[in-house]
Amino acid sequence: MKQTKENTPDSGIVQWESPSNIALVKYWGKSDIQIPKNPSISFTLQEAKTITRLEWKRKNTSRSQVEFDFLFHGNEKPEFIPKLEVFFSRIIEQMPFLKNYHLRISSENTFPHSSGIASSASAMSALAATLVDMEMIVNPSSKTDQEDFRIYASEISRLGSGSACRSFYPEAAIWGQSSFSGTSDRYAIGLGDHLHPEFHGYRDAILLIEQSPKAVTSTAGHHLMEENPYASVRFSQAQENIDRLLVILKKGDLEEFVKLVEAEAMTLHALMMTSDPGYILLHPRTLEVIQHLHAFRKDTRIPVCFTLDAGPNVHLLYPEKYTIEVEDFIKNELIQFCQDRQWISDRMGEGTKKLSSSTK
Numbered sequence: 001m002k003q004t005k006e007n008t009p010d011s012g013i014v015q016w017e018s019p020s021n022i023a024l025v026k027y028w029g030k031s032d033i034q035i036p037k038n039p040s041i042s043f044t045l046q047e048a049k050t051i052t053r054l055e056w057k058r059k060n061t062s063r064s065q066v067e068f069d070f071l072f073h074g075n076e077k078p079e080f081i082p083k084l085e086v087f088f089s090r091i092i093e094q095m096p097f098l099k100n101y102h103l104r105i106s107s108e109n110t111f112p113h114s115s116g117i118a119s120s121a122s123a124m125s126a127l128a129a130t131l132v133d134m135e136m137i138v139n140p141s142s143k144t145d146q147e148d149f150r151i152y153a154s155e156i157s158r159l160g161s162g163s164a165c166r167s168f169y170p171e172a173a174i175w176g177q178s179s180f181s182g183t184s185d186r187y188a189i190g191l192g193d194h195l196h197p198e199f200h201g202y203r204d205a206i207l208l209i210e211q212s213p214k215a216v217t218s219t220a221g222h223h224l225m226e227e228n229p230y231a232s233v234r235f236s237q238a239q240e241n242i243d244r245l246l247v248i249l250k251k252g253d254l255e256e257f258v259k260l261v262e263a264e265a266m267t268l269h270a271l272m273m274t275s276d277p278g279y280i281l282l283h284p285r286t287l288e289v290i291q292h293l294h295a296f297r298k299d300t301r302i303p304v305c306f307t308l309d310a311g312p313n314v315h316l317l318y319p320e321k322y323t324i325e326v327e328d329f330i331k332n333e334l335i336q337f338c339q340d341r342q343w344i345s346d347r348m349g350e351g352t353k354k355l356s357s358s359t360k
């Protein structure tokens with residue numbers, strides 16, 4: 001291994017994967033920089049993920065900005081560069097060593113970009129994990145244990161995309177100051193054994209209703225909350241919903257879970273509709289799915305509920321033991337509302353994971 005005078009490798013590669021997550025109590029509204037107006041809780045997903053490879057080479061000159069190339073599925077993507085530049089400008093104070101290296105970032109998703117699946121969550125959490133891992137290699141005195149690694153990487157990823165900070169943990173995570181011990185506005189923590197066994201292995205069937213890029217980015221949507229007339233009521237409601245959801249998750253109360261999760265989804269879209277300008281991000285087929293779902297739940301008493309992100313796609317959340325019934329229902333009744341009959345059978349996952357590393 002070629003080593004510098006600081007005795008660290010000149011170049012190296014690390015590769016990580018990180019999943020998306022689905023919020024139950026939504027993050028919608030923030031202040032600078034990426035500080036949420038209310039806490040949020042999410043389930044970590046498994047199949048919808050980003051795989052990111054970071055290759056670094058030491059440079060002889062140090063610039064004030066981070067120098068990087070970015071490839072997405074092997075192609076240059078100029079439209080992603082401004083977001084990455086903003087991200088690097090925000091993290092450079094915490095990660096000044098980055099100025100000494102040239103970075104090559106190659107990333108791929110297991111799902112369509114801008115499909116309404118939180119692609120920024122998986123992308124930014126995977127990237128943050130590679131950067132923190134690189135720091136531990138080029139700056140060995142920064143070695144951290146697994147929990148510190150997650151908290152640090154969660155904080156770094158938040159500066160790229162708020163929801164990304166919740167993707168690091170197995171099963172479920174909470175971000176934002178709340179009654180739950182250890183929570184912070186700067187990073188997320190895992191809910192750990194707070195979760196009742198009813199929720200282990202929870203399923204998320206993601207119905208891809210319309211895959212055209214979103215009419216409004218979530219960043220722009222967050223800013224619309226600054227002038228939204230219902231904002232302050234929403235922020236205190238979210239605090240109450242966090243407390244309610246924590247009790248529900250602890251007790252395994254599926255009936256209350258269904259009510260709260262659907263109310264949160266509808267509130268998110270009500271907030272968008274009541275912003276100035278107002279946005280309708282739901283598609284008529286989203287409403288068809290919701291109506292069919294409600295009829296199915298009434299008939300079968302299976303506790304399957306829907307949630308939504310800032311887009312038209314529908315996430316169906318349900319306990320693992322009903323997988324056959326719910327997947328049959330999707331194939332028989334709901335698939336007609338999905339664009340190109342596409343849906344993703346996802347479930348609760350383990351969070352961010354290291355795939356490989358090497359140094360020279």
Ligand code: DP6
Pocket residue numbers: 022023025026027028034040118120121160161162163164218219220222268309310
């Ligand atoms: C509706 O994390 O995408 O999915 O911080 O501006 O990158 P930025 O926004 P982002 O917002 C996600 C909003 C949401 C709800 C949620 O995931 O909590």
